[in-house]
Amino acid sequence: MEETSMQSFETWNTWTLYLAFGLAGVSLLILLGHIIKLAATSDSKTKYDYINRSEINILMTCSVLLILAGGFFANSTITEINIMWLFVRVFVTVSMGLIFGVIIQNLLKFYYPFYIEKRLKRLRYKPRVSPKTGKPMKLLSEEEEDVYLDEGMQAEENIFSIDYDVWVDEETGYTKIEKYAGHLHALQCPECNYQTFRVSREEILQAPSVEAEGELMKHYECGYCGYKAKKTFKIAMLESQKTESTATA
Structure with missing residues (x-):
């Protein structure tokens, strides 16, 4: 009976360790994939949209996976157990996981936007390169860009629901219009x-x-x-x- 119990503990410890490493590995792969995608995306507007749409969610997913990995790792060294000890382990593990989860969620929700906003601003106003000449294009002012916007676009800007940036290659006349949410x-x-x-x-x-x-x-x-x-x-x-x-x- 005691030998069977020890084997059960060893099996539990082995599988929880595997799960811990597996979850941590998946988290790192997701983060690595995000970094690679950012590095591989050369177009500033495409990168802007991707960061704005996905980055915080990706970081939150990676954090949750790491918290779960930490919980399994902390419970991969069991040598003996009873009902009280099982309750204590479960309670401490869940409590610590929730605490770390709330801390990370608050960091991503209330502090990280300051950092991400600076990055998005740099991407939005980074000079665009004309595919015609390979030279930097000019970003038009609010007054200048109306010539290139149709009535619907101007109406969207007038009620601040959408904001358009118009980039022009002054040498060839090539124009690029980028769309942004007005109060995103x-x-x-x-x-x-x-x-x-x-x-x-x-x-x-x-x-x-x-x-x-x-x-x-x-x-x-x-x-x-x-x-x-x-x-x-x-x-x-x-x-x-x-x-x-x-x-x-």
Whole structure:
């Protein structure tokens, strides 16, 4: 009976050790794949979208796998066990896993966005290279880019739902238009200083017309401390209609 019990412990210890190494290996492979994909992606906009869409989720997945690996590794050296000792082991392992999980989640949710926002900003405004000449292209200002945007694109920019960057090769006229979410990233909360201050909803107080600008109100809410604020923005007059009425006159 004692020999069977020892064999059971050895089997348990062996398999938990295998699981620990396996989970840690999968975590490292996922992280390595992420790093390789970033290194292999040369287009700044493609890299921007990938980081913005996937990086935090990938890091969270790797962290969870490492926490599970640590839990199995900590339980791979059992030599004797009873009901009380089993309860204590399970309780301590789960508790430590939850503590580490909450710490990592908070780091990724409240601190990491400061770092990722800087990287995304560098990628967004990194000079694009023209495929026609191989030279850096010019990023147009908000006023200059309207010539290259259709009415729908301009309307999206006017209500701040979408932001477009227009890059132009001044030598050949080649144009590249990149699309970004207007309020995709969280701002720094004025109350708690975490970068968790987001637009919760928008409402148009006054629709723009040919004669007058419109007015938009944005409602902000902090995802961490719950602080709320609102701010009004002007919406440009309807450019195309304004031009038509002027031409007719």
